[in-house]
Amino acid sequence: MIRLGLLLLASALLLPGKKVNVVSLEQLQATAIKPNNDSLYIVNFWATWCKPCVGEMPYFEEANTKFGAQKAKVVFVSLNSAKEEASVEKFIAAKNIQSEVLLLNAGNPNVWIDKIEPEWSGSIPATIMYKRGKKVFFHEGELKQAELDSIIKTKTN
Secondary structure (H helix, E strand, O other), rough: OHHHHHHHHHHHHHOOOOOOOOOOHHHHHHHHHHOOOOOOOEEEEEEOOOOOHHHHHHHHHHHHHHHHHHHHEEEEEEEHHHHHHHHHHHHHHHHOOOOOEEEEOOHHHHHHHHHOOOOOOOOOOOEEEEEOOOOEEEEOOOOHHHHHHHHHHHHHH
């Protein structure tokens, strides 16, 4: 009986968690920034070591569930190093993140930040919303649940 329990525990620990896709800037732009459709893409830039980022993640998860039927899609973009892919995947599994998670591998942030948002200083968390391939919202800093929900409601209508 103990062996069976240990076997089940070991197999649960070895099961693959949610996969994090490592993407280039061009891939990020093609999948979450530039799609020319009527979905609202809520792109949240974060890192596992950023306490405010981690603090607001449940709000985005709830919004993804709450507004998914209204064509709103949350995409978390991790700014951890690409070498940290496995630890980001462990973090995602531990937090039970269901939204899409990308790990940006774009090199020097001083080069690519302005290509994403010229107003962005580079601090995180940062949230940008896109609809029909155009930016419709930008916020640098943490968002609260009611604030996020309100913004999504106005942008999905």
